[in-house]
Amino acid sequence: MAPKVAVYTRISRDDEGDGLGVARQREDCERLAELRGWDIAKVYEDNDVSAFKRNVRRPEFELVLSDLEDGLIDGVVAYDLDRLARQPRDLERLIDLYGERKRRVFATVTNDVNLSTADGRTMARVMVAFANKSSHDASRRIQRKHLELARQGKSSGGPAPYGWLKGGKQVDPEAAQHIRAAQKQLLAGVRIGTIRSDWQRRGLAHPRNGTTRLPHHLVEHMLTNPRLCGYRTYRGEILLADDGRPVTGEWETINTVEEWEAVCAVVAERKRKDPGRSLARKYLLSGIARCGLCHAKIRGQVNKRWKPGSKAKRYSYQCSVVNGGCGQVARVGEPVDELIISLVLAEQRNMATDSRAQSADQWQGTSELAAVEADIAELTQAAKTKKITVSTLLQLLPDLERRRDELKLERARFNKERHQAGSLSADVGEDFHALPIERQQVLIMHSLSAVLIHPAGRGQRKFDPSLIEPIWR
Numbered sequence: 001m002a003p004k005v006a007v008y009t010r011i012s013r014d015d016e017g018d019g020l021g022v023a024r025q026r027e028d029c030e031r032l033a034e035l036r037g038w039d040i041a042k043v044y045e046d047n048d049v050s051a052f053k054r055n056v057r058r059p060e061f062e063l064v065l066s067d068l069e070d071g072l073i074d075g076v077v078a079y080d081l082d083r084l085a086r087q088p089r090d091l092e093r094l095i096d097l098y099g100e101r102k103r104r105v106f107a108t109v110t111n112d113v114n115l116s117t118a119d120g121r122t123m124a125r126v127m128v129a130f131a132n133k134s135s136h137d138a139s140r141r142i143q144r145k146h147l148e149l150a151r152q153g154k155s156s157g158g159p160a161p162y163g164w165l166k167g168g169k170q171v172d173p174e175a176a177q178h179i180r181a182a183q184k185q186l187l188a189g190v191r192i193g194t195i196r197s198d199w200q201r202r203g204l205a206h207p208r209n210g211t212t213r214l215p216h217h218l219v220e221h222m223l224t225n226p227r228l229c230g231y232r233t234y235r236g237e238i239l240l241a242d243d244g245r246p247v248t249g250e251w252e253t254i255n256t257v258e259e260w261e262a263v264c265a266v267v268a269e270r271k272r273k274d275p276g277r278s279l280a281r282k283y284l285l286s287g288i289a290r291c292g293l294c295h296a297k298i299r300g301q302v303n304k305r306w307k308p309g310s311k312a313k314r315y316s317y318q319c320s321v322v323n324g325g326c327g328q329v330a331r332v333g334e335p336v337d338e339l340i341i342s343l344v345l346a347e348q349r350n351m352a353t354d355s356r357a358q359s360a361d362q363w364q365g366t367s368e369l370a371a372v373e374a375d376i377a378e379l380t381q382a383a384k385t386k387k388i389t390v391s392t393l394l395q396l397l398p399d400l401e402r403r404r405d406e407l408k409l410e411r412a413r414f415n416k417e418r419h420q421a422g423s424l425s426a427d428v429g430e431d432f433h434a435l436p437i438e439r440q441q442v443l444i445m446h447s448l449s450a451v452l453i454h455p456a457g458r459g460q461r462k463f464d465p466s467l468i469e470p471i472w473r
Helices: 020-036 059-070 088-100 118-151 173-187 192-202 216-224 257-273 333-359 366-384 390-428 437-447
Strands: 004-011 039-047 075-078 105-108 289-291 299-302 315-318 330-332 448-453 468-472
Touching: 004 020, 004 059, 020 039, 020 075, 020 105, 039 059, 059 075, 059 088, 088 118, 173 192, 173 216, 173 257, 192 216, 216 257, 257 390, 315 333, 330 333, 333 437, 333 448, 333 468, 366 390, 437 448
Parallel strands: 004 039, 004 075, 075 105, 289 448
Antiparallel strands: 299 315, 315 330, 448 468
8 A cells, every 4th residue: 555645845935925835845746756656645835934933833744743643644745854844853853753653754855865764864863954054044144134224224025014005115095094093092092902803893904914813912013113103123122323313214104203102102001000901891980980978989880680672771880899889879870971971071172272282382301302312422423433432431321321211201201191182182072972982981081080979868769960979180
């Protein structure tokens, strides 16, 4: 009986996504299997997957090993040994399987290596060691090339990030509009999770593979990518020139530096306040309303008797003993929400003009930041021209860099508050009920620090607005 073999094909990069490289490997492997008289059980394909990077898992390669171990296949045919393994540990896993059963077959198009013999295994180890070194050398050269391109503000190639057209230099107007709208929502208090759900519902495409499955971290990166304001990054960090200023790329920008800093400040602030905790809420005044007797926070609770079309109210605000309250205050939710919404919108419409005037103010630290950056550039240049020693430079530089970073943080906070004020002013003119719950809550909290709900006494009574006390900021 002819052995049943797996044809394994792999290519590290397939930027076009057409799979032509693995298709050519498959044709040559199938021809070799036919010449050996082996039956092909299955073709295993890892397209656009590296065998050198340790953190990359090759699903089809793992399946080959599993099927070999289970006896579903009797051997492997590959175009070259380095298609199967570029890390010695992967080769050793394969060798262990061939050591368990001597009759397993193995062949490559470019070399004749027999993993069933000691000499063949030794030769395979040498070949993979050289392939591994070749990958190390190539990786070092590529890193050096990418760093040089980054210093020049050029792109390193690859697919264009979301927001730019093919080539990565010109802005994609439609994608840029989605990014700016999402950033405005973020400044107005909307969670990234809500934005992500909205993008998936509307079918906005993943920038790499065209799917609509968007991980949370990817959406966050799209909205805070330094590339949005023109900054060039290298290995995830903003690249600084010799004068200490960020290197700018040769592509069109979507944000100004001030807009980008404001969005980043909002994201960083949320992570600092609530690390790992979901900020999602269902009811407008959850966490804002407080009991008028014990002053504990009151949260919304669904009315279990409510059904579509019934007279029962949908939800209520109740002081709960479970949450540390007295349990003596409860109020139907809808009229409380409507009262607070009407009061807040009336107050914010009156304040809209003042808010716009305040948002026009300029940050007061601009001149100091420019002076500090100029001092850093001057010291760095003096060290280059041997006017001062490196020792002197390293003594003077840390304090200036620390002050520069402090001023940039202050500027980011200022820009965040200014853009948030602008977003809130714009929201006042919109349909409040059409806004996401997070934006509604931010509008409420912009005017109120809390809402006290006082007890109404026993028995059923009509809604009494006087028992709802807004605490204005």
